[in-house]
Amino acid sequence: MDLYESYIQHDRQRELVKLAGKLANTFSARAERFDREDAFPFENYSDLKNSGYVSLSVPKEYGGEEISLYEFVMLQERLATGDAATALSIGWHLGSLMELTESRPWKEEVFKSICTKIVNDKALINRAATEPATGSPTRGGLPETNAVKTEKGWVLNGRKTFTSMAKALDYSLVSARLECTKEKGFFLVDHSLEGVSIDETWDTIAMKGTGSDDLVLEDVPLPSSALVERDSNGNDKGGELPKAWLLHIPACYIGVAIAARNEAIQFAKEYSPNSLPGPIKDVPEVQRKIGEIELELFKARQILYSVADKWDKEPEKRVSMAAELASVKHIVTNSAFHIVDTAMRIVGARSLFRSNPMQRYYRDVRAGLHNPPMDDMVISMLARQALGE
Structure with missing residues (x-):
């Protein structure tokens, strides 16, 4: 299919x-x-x-x-x-x-x-907003990276963590406090500038290939035009609209789940132990697990695509879609985790061999639970909305 x-x-x-x-x-x-x-x-x-x-x-x-x-x-x-x-x-x-x-x-x-x-x-460009002291910017912490005004523009100092594809980036959008105030801005930083370096700190068992190393900024000289966004409230720019583009996160993890689903189905069709007359796809319990995977996959994808479609076709409703978008991330990433886990139960102990992609899918899909917005923030948002706060 x-x-x-x-x-x-x-x-x-x-x-x-x-x-x-x-x-x-x-x-x-x-x-x-x-x-x-x-x-x-x-x-x-x-x-x-x-x-x-x-x-x-x-x-x-x-x-x-x-x-x-x-x-x-x-x-x-x-x-x-x-x-x-x-x-x-x-x-x-x-x-x-x-x-x-x-x-x-x-x-x-x-x-x-x-x-x-x-x-x-x-x-290639990416936002660099996470820091060791603040954690995810979605938690509301102000950056410790600081920008100081000069006669020629700005000088930037700080360290950013979780900078995905850091070694391949040409530009970063770096969040920083403006002269130690509570005002925050985003600077467009060319990685070829003096003072910009990458500290290879990415040492993880999941999503290894993101290369989310630290971006280090040491007295980086920037022109005045490099300050591309300002926000005196300490919040990320982007107007009043929620960040619908973050649906790329659950989309990625349901993609991992699809890969695991495909691997498990192929295994079920081919693996035929001598204790059975044919492949394990004919075993009722295996069929039940595959059915569970298909149901979970259908639920997650319907939610993902329907909310994305609503965003595109009903722009007048975008301003009130924050809870829906956050809910999609929660539902889809958790469904993806469940699908991969069930797929591994079909494949059995072979799924833990390093040569089997299942163990990589398992490690990678687990990372989705830690991408923003985190589950607790989604649940809290929905509760506040229900209570009318």
Whole structure:
């Protein structure tokens, strides 16, 4: 069964899924090697650049495809079936551009310039907002990274953690306090500047290939134009709209679940112990587990795609969709974890062999529970909404 045909709405989406599928198949063949060697997947990023994937969320007026949220989650889900770490990382790049395209908080000439570099030079960008002392910026902590005004612009000092694809980035959007005040801004930082370096701190068993090392900023000189966003309230910019582009996170993890589901079904069709007359796919308990997987997958994908579709087609409702978007992340990532766990029960002890992709899916899907928004924040948001606060 084609898992995408029922969700594809027109030919453009069919072509986009084909593109993501071709990349996913290529990435899948490399995934075990990169995972086993703790290597950063530079080859994957070369393929993403050469295919034009990196410019898909750039506005059409600046040479991109300006994909919709629905198309974004579909692409990311399919890409993650091949390599979840690469998919999650490039999702930050595409999603950041999608937010900027929708809200246009920058001066237009600066935005046009970065879009042109992405389209023509295949530049990569990500937000760098997490810090050792504050943890996730979604918790509301002010950054300790500090920007000091000078005659020529600004000087930036600080350290950012969880900077996905740090070694491959050309630019970062760095959050910083403005001269030790409570006012926060985002600076567009070129990684080729003096004082910008990467500290390879990423030592994890899950999502190894994101290469989410520390971005270190030591007396980085920036022009005045580098301050692209300001927020005196200490909150991330982007207007009053919730950050719908963060649906790339659950899309990635349900992609991992689909990969595990496919692996388990293939195993059930092929594995035939001599204690049985045929393969284990005929065993009622195996069929029950596969049925559970299909049901959980259907539930998660219906929620993911329906909310993304609502965002695209009913823009007047976007301002009130924060709870829905957060709920999607909670439901889908937890469903993905359950699907992978059930798939491993079908495969059995073989799923724990390093040569079996199941153990990588298990480690990677667990990371989704720690991406924003975290489960406790979602539950608290829903409770406050129900209580009318």
